[in-house]
Amino acid sequence: MQTGVLTPRKVDNQIVRVVPLRDRASYLTSFEKSSPAGFFRSLPPKTGEYARLLKSKQVLERQRAAGGWGAPVPAASLKPGAQGAAVVALRNRLMAMGYLDRSNGQSYDATMQKAVQLFQIHSGLEPDGVAGEGTMKELNRSIDERLRAVVVAMERERWFNMERGERHILVNITDFTAKIVDHDQVTFETRSVVGANKEGQQTPEFSDVMEFMVINPTWNVPRSITVKEYLPMLQRNPNAVGHLRITDARGNVVNRSAINFASYNERNFPFDMKQPPSDGNALGLVKFMFPNQYNIYLHDTPAKNLFSHEVRAYSHGCIRLGQPFDFAYALLAKQTKDPVGFFKARLATKLENSVMLEKPVPVHLIYRTAFTDAKGGLHFRRDIYGRDAKIWQALENAGVALGGERG
Known part of the structure; x- marks a missing residue:
């Protein structure tokens, strides 16, 4: 009831959220100090979202x-x-x-x-x-399908039974949005593009802390993209992807004509690829970093046309923002009187520039096909990666059943 029935990663290996499990001895102590009814009432999450989902479930x-x-x-x-x-x-x-x-x-x-x-x-x-x-x-x-989505959302809320942060960033993958939340109120919202529904490209679910932003970023091409996508292109045409630089282990630029691309494969390709700062950089003109083992971050993009699409699952896993500059201004407003001028001055240099956040901001990447708004309205989204279907199946296997017999 407090942290869920299931172990998230056992259901789907992209749900890498760390569940805030409590010490088992603490349950015994709490039970001894309370009535049985009071003890069980204390277990579920105390968030407004959980209470609204419970009410929606009952309806x-x-x-x-x-x-x-x-x-x-x-x-x-x-x-x-x-x-x-x-x-x-x-x-x-x-x-x-x-x-x-x-x-x-x-x-x-x-x-x-x-x-x-x-x-x-x-x-x-x-x-x-x-x-x-x-x-x-x-x-x-069907109403059964919607009810299952709400039950799954409640299980997910139990996994997320932790302090979110007075100010935090909330990315609901299925909603294709990124929000800044201050004291439980959304103070900024922008459309987002998330990972494509392909193996190795889905956006994972986890929480971390944003520490800094990089203005005019260099794109260090991930190894997986380098060897799975670009190496085959270079083997067909050494001049392919000419906007990218090829570098050796020391970071020195290597002339393409000196490389026999046909002699390498995914395992032994010894070079890295980078894209220097520019308007056409794959990361756009700013990225927002919460260092993590999954190499996921939020960033700008030159592909603005994708934000007009209803379903926006196109990236390799990172979160692209529709209004990255405004997002930056909202973050910087906490530490400078002129966030727009501060940002634009560094942007104008066209040089890579890291800006630390004076107060790091928690980031939560969540996946909800059912959620509520502050007024209690119930919203649904598509199960774009099929994760909630897996969770319901696992819950059902654990003995969970829909309530409310059909008339």
Whole structure:
């Protein structure tokens, strides 16, 4: 109840979060000093998020017992102005889910469009009010599936039963956002791009502490990218990826013409690759460092077009930020009266420049397909890596079952 049923890494090796386990002897001491009921009430997390998830779970269980949300909408998509049986089914489902007040409307009118928009906002979809294919797929998910997501989110919150920091950075991988949170209030938010759903590229889940930012960064190409992606290209064409420098173990630049790329493979390639600071640098013009064994950090990117996509899983694992400069200003505002001028002055040098944070900031990379907002609204996101499906299966194997018998 306090730190979860499961061991995260045994479920998925990319859930590398360290669970704040308590000393077993402390449980016995607490039990002796309290009533049984009081002891068990003290175990669950005391976060607002856990309390709101518990309340949402209870609501869903009652709805499930009453028969759920009814039949799925029998249409691939619907647009405003449409009429017919599918529109009536859409109306009924939106009412059952709480997005639309009771209505006898027979057409996809402005009121229904607003209800669809609200559903889209709560589902991480483009809020255009059109029940397109993606929206319809999310609308037709069963109450059982949504209830499972909430149960999994509660297990995840138990794993995360720790001090977050008065100021901290929260990256919800499935929500494709990065937020700065001060005293439980979101004070800055930007879109993000996360790791692609490919082996070796998914963004892991863990917490660490941001210590500094690097303005005009050099990109030290990770070994995996160097040998798996760039070496084959160089073997076909030695002049490929010409924007990258090839260096030896001492950091000296090596002339490509002096290298027989065909004589090397993934295991014995002795060189490194770097991209010097520039507007076209893969890390953009700033990166934010919380040194960790997974080589994950937050950074700018020249590929701005990706932030307009609804699903933004494209990186090799690091978190790309849609508004990196504003993110930097928000961090620097705690230690300088002119964060914009401070940042721009160092940017203008075009030289690599590290700036330490006077007060390091905790960073939490989480993965929630169900979460709440401060007003208690329940939000859902796609299980982009399939991790929550694995967690539910493991919970089910451990004896966890959905509550609320169907009517």
